[in-house]
Amino acid sequence: MHTETKQSGSQSEAPLSSAQASGVSANIAATAPGQLRVIKRNGTVVPFEASKITVAITKAFLAVEGGNAAASSRIHETVAKLTEQVSSTFKRRMPSGGTIHIEDIQDQVELSLMRSGEHKIARDYVIYREEQARKRADKQALSPATAQAAEAITVVQPDGSRAALDIERLHTIVSEACSDLDDVSETLILDEALRNLYDGVTLAELSTSLVITARTLIEKEPNYSYVAARLLCDNLRAEALGFLKVADKPTQADMHHLYAQALPAYIARGVELELLSPELQSFDLARLGEALLPERDLQFTYLGLQTLYDRYFIHSNEVRIELPQIFFMRVAMGLAIEEDDKNARAIEFYQLLSSFDYMSSTPTLFNAGTLRPQLSSCYLTTVPDDLHGIYGAIQDNAMLSKFAGGLGNDWTPVRALGAYIKGTNGKSQGVVPFLKVVNDTAVAVNQGGKRKGAVCAYLETWHLDIEEFVELRKNTGDDRRRTHDMNTANWIPDLFMKRVFDDGEWTLFSPHDVPDLHDLYGKAFEERYTYYEEQARAGKIKLHKTMRAQNLWRKMLGMLFETGHPWMTFKDPCNLRSPQQHVGVVHSSNLCTEITLNTSQDEIAVCNLGSINLPQHIDENGLNLDKLQQTVSTAVRMLDNVIDINYYSVETAQNSNFKHRPVGLGLMGFQDALYKQHIAYGSEEAVNFADRSMEAISYYAIDASSQLAAERGAYSSYEGSLWSQGIFPIDSLDLLEQERGADYIKVDKSQTLDWPALRELVKARGMRNSNVMAIAPTATIANITGVSQSIEPTYQNLYVKSNLSGEFTVVNPYLVKDLKARGLWDGVMVNDLKYYDGSVQQIDRVPEDLKAIYSTAFEVEPRWLVDAASRRQKWIDQAQSLNLYINNASGKKLDITYRMAWYSGLKTTYYLRSLAATGTEKSTISTGNLNAVSSGEQMGGPAPVPDACSLDDPDCEACQ
Template identity: 30%
Template structure:
């Protein structure tokens, strides 16, 4: 140790460094060593190894920032599956740099929170509602800040947090504390600080993850906090352009939007009494596509729009081709995310290899008086059979296809581009607690959140958080679930909806989505796998119960959502609009559901939809856990960022390596069964990606030459529908041992 230190000091003699404030002093090795030792504290890393890497990079005139960046690069280079903790060293060094930059810029780091609030309110950077708190209350809140919590991030998380979420001259704990105080600002004055502390502790300790719109927009004036929106176009110009305008306003604020176009007349339909005048749905999708590009969230990223079309629409073949390279470029839309709205009758005909008929909604509406887009379940089947009986008489614009062959065409598109998403309309609407008020037309951008939509009147609007299972102990589950529900209910009263139909929906349904991330970590810590379905079911039974009970308790305190009367909830039906006897048969602890059913009938629930599981692709990096409820793609890999290659690994890889099953080699039927198991306890949806490895022998160790076939993928999709999954998000493939992504990346409205 002594020899190494002497060598290091000899090699750096006579070097002067330039500090962040511009001053110059001789290099002091002891200061570098102090930072290195702090960054390596309590980790399985040797600080001497980092010093040895750094010494060849020092030179006269080097800046302290360059030294810090060099230390970070050295730590990243030392990171490996055998020594994964170096990514935490790099993360701490990045945070140290943030601390020092803030010190130089504003003159202090932590410790003067009230002063920070005052300055940022005056500059218009903080919402003035934070001024509800007195200077004395802000001093109490300042005492809660624990700077050590900043040292919990690995490099990927630290960079994502500082570059995407923090304001200028703002430190992480200040951002979390300000969010907590604002969320609690709708509480009664005597309770605000109490709830602020609970909110801050859960957020700062990374037990609850705020969705991107909340964490990014809550602190700034007039921010929109909702993550997910769904609108629907009526078949007229006024509605079409209103939807395009609404999509622009959603994208401006960082939300993701689903737009259903199933009412729009098909190509070749009538316009102003003239047949063959309609251009169909694709021209309107192209306008949405260009809007998503133009309204780019202040230059941060393009807008995010999923366009959905029911599986019976005449324009479906062109809808599937609008992202291919062949054909008329004027009818292409490469920057939207296509989604198929699939009903049970189609899937039954797929299973039977029967014929399916594509029709024009305008002709059906005009000649038969049926608005086909509104129908699902038996009502749809009855009308659809009537339509098929009217072919060539009342219905002249149609096309017959083989249902199974058509699904295979969909699968080909999915393998090429990852899309279209599949949203199972009947499954989702059967679970809709608000059937008395309408229907759900399609899914949102990330395929986990939806509720009733009425063109021009109500647009689905939902706020999201996620519970980080990696950082949650059993005895904390109930309290964290209650805290998560209260956070989201409060944000409904704090947000500024981007348009009237969104505001109407927010007030009427009070839709929220408590999700989960880090299931792979939760399993690994307990030496469980994705085959342990009963343990997974027990976990999500608890979460589903606690979140629903929390909304009931809020209804006692604040009242039920306005259209609760007549809902499935009001009938005593619970999660997924299921009768209470289902829970008697399937729950691990059925007696609590019986009581909850009675309590809800008596007191109501505060929120019409309560739970939904988002993909959490980027926010899981900040949370230091695996994304959503899916396995890790790989236990350890490098991701290419603008700053270079960044190591990505789950948090417990060093101690529980072999209990992290890798998705790239996992039979996707197992994933479907896990999602179906979880879905029983989640009242809205779950973002389910499927990842198929196309290399030989991966799934068939006894037959090393055998590859996955189209039949295997077909069976997996059919299984998802049969087991009650509500949606299939992206289809990914692995080829030649590499991760082949579609040409789109998930911009995830929740992330």
């Protein structure tokens, strides 16, 4: 059988619609001199490539004559001659370039075969073309009943007028939506959508019907997620281009020329509406418009595009004025605005973002290129021990949250309950009443109306209020001393963990009696803490409490089990491995526990985040290091630019960011990267991949920051840092081991890259950024790019995800692909997955090797999560958001897991989860109601899942 002569595309391409045909002249006009382009059947315009003609003609010859050696030479020479004839024909016809339809190329191939005497092959080629045309027609045909019903439908237009249902356009957009996708049916979508329509349906309802129809098919075939996204994109095109007065009812094919027209119209309108910075008008918009790649609209899943539509695209009176590629270009322009060659850099940044190889964090995507470009993700503050300072810190929280920043507050300096207050000759109420105010402020100031305000309070384990602090999220007790909407975290010194291991005693103090403990760590902390314990025993410190360390540890674990809080984070590794320990102290982490930066009353730490899409860098040979290096180099430059462009609502944050210039380059899609390599998460192979992939990211990120230092200068506090001493993150493990003691830590120190050479380069060039790496949760940007979030194992292989954009059926496409390859994907398998809450472990016909690869989060032993995190942590100068999943959790399991986390050198952990928070209701098996959500048990009690963007949801979206 032959292969059709094609210029990239599938055999299911539809005939050109009238709307598409109307754009051909514009395509020709837009074509560069001498350049030929090809219109595919779905209207997409691609460059002319003679090599594709060669391949197609060769396959035609092989199908008739076979591939024996005798025929090979003749075929090669004949094909080369025919290809040249076909190519020359079109070059003669269009010496200045132009646009050719795919059918014209196939006609010319057929004619050349006849003229050259290859009649048998030409005849076979004609028969094949007719057969393919028949298949396309059959695929696009409506059932007779549906076609008859469609003729009676009129559609109410936005102006109130009525028009006959445009079946031709429906065919076109559904054909575009299904193009190049396997196992999807245009006919099924059209039949099902039209069956639910009625005379007088609105245009919006018609569009919604198509999208919903594709949505309902996702659980049976994941590719319908792309179909639904493309149908949604049709709605978006009409909305945005209509508002901008660029086009009416455009198709995806039209975007080849319309994107270039839309960009300057969008910038002008956005500036006029005071939504965009006027500085964007200084770019070469014609050049940037030509750089837009409309085919990248096709790579979105439905969840990804719907999330952008609902929460990211700039709108005016709820009308979206951005399109996907314009959105990415707006962000790229916003990040390139201070570059010397800002047009070239904007195109470079755009290409990286729109490829999904890397994605900036949510605040950057929200605000780049706007009047207030608050692009930073995280803010860390230290709260002083005086009333003016406390309320000043709460005001800072409000201002930072207003512009979409996630917050981490260090409350350790604030004196404890019962401590003496000299100014009033009274006693303090402690930390807890102020935290209630912080909680309510986070609720009131909701990140610009785009997502909930989010804050995490940190308290060191020796603070006298620690026992009440760990109970803040309880559902019982005095509600005035509870914080149901904010997060809490323990900031744990190594000495406490040693006392737990050794079953020693632990003493609690008020910080006003032991003020220097806040700034001490390592051996210095141990010496001073021991001194204060002696003072307390001698009666010189009256306000204190002594208890078994294990009793407090059990209470911390018990509250973590019951409420999910406070999280476990470790003070000493955060400080002993910090590159910036020469100029300050890390007093807390951030909202999501991946940032470890110095804070004080004079400095609010700021971090700027973005994440590499790891599976995009996996090929048939594993991790593509060359591509990874290119991605990291551009990503670090984009992150560094954020620091100078960023809008700072608090001056102390600006001073800190300019002085130290920290960034946090992370990753997402770790689970997808394992799937692409057929590696089980719970395996040594996965742990080794975590090690090697993070080593490469670390190496290239440090190199990229150092290259920027050579170009732009080192950050101002570089001298004296660990970087300046040639001590990299991998080397700082030795510092931690020396201070903690070798008996209390075990970390693999293997390495594979040329680190000595990089140390010499950094020594010569310096570093542009005090900190370079941090792995954030990436929940929302992972949704946008269609991969698993961060370093998480798969939550379930089939489930319903709820967020601010609604409910979405999520099915594991890798599992479906593997089951299809073995003939196991069918309706029964879907039913079984729903019954077993997305697990394959109890489905007998699933092979054992697939059961291992597709184990879900609660089916992976926690030790594998900790081991992989430990291997990553050795390369990271900050930390990582590490959720721990424990099935059938018990006190013993929690004790072992968290001791292991500390013993393995981790800096922080994030949420503890026991059972899934949402699931597909088993009642849907018989009823077919796909998007029902049932409340499930999770750590924190049997309460139903809170609302869509709750921080207690497994897909937390508060900071990314």
